Amino acid sequence: MKPPHSDKKYEQAGLRINISKLSDGIHEYEFKVEPRQLDLDKRFNKPLNVNARLDKATNKIFLTSDLETDADVECDRCLNPFLHHLQTSYNVLYTYEDRGITVNDSDDVQVISIDKVYLDLAEDVRQYLLLAMPIKLVCKDECAGLCPTCGKNLNDIKCNCKTEEDR
Ligand SMILES: [Zn+2]
């Protein structure tokens, strides 16, 4: 197999890819996005890296998108703020209207019109990032949390309250 044709581009404005004159084959794009452009909540305040790879054929475009950023979060046990590294990826199969494409159940499929000029990744990126955010976040596995009695951060200090075992 010969290596795929690749033209890495740095797209600065938003998360749009012009597909109007895209040749068949592999195309790669790198985006650096400010999270406010994506209307994300305040936990997302660091730049977001998006690496998108398009595999274009006559009747479809397959997107693989890798997302990476740091989120500003709070530990569920000790309430200290910390940065949580987020990394996720997703796929979308864009098919041109009525081309009778067979799809795998696992693919997110979006039908696009034949004269579509831009693929806009913003909304998918936003949703997949939010999905990738764990519900429970702990600053470190061994985080001791807060004392339930005096509220002190037990990572910093050993308080004199009776522990669970003493009761
Ligand atoms: Zn903690």
Ligand SMILES: [Zn+2]
């Ligand atoms: Zn205590």
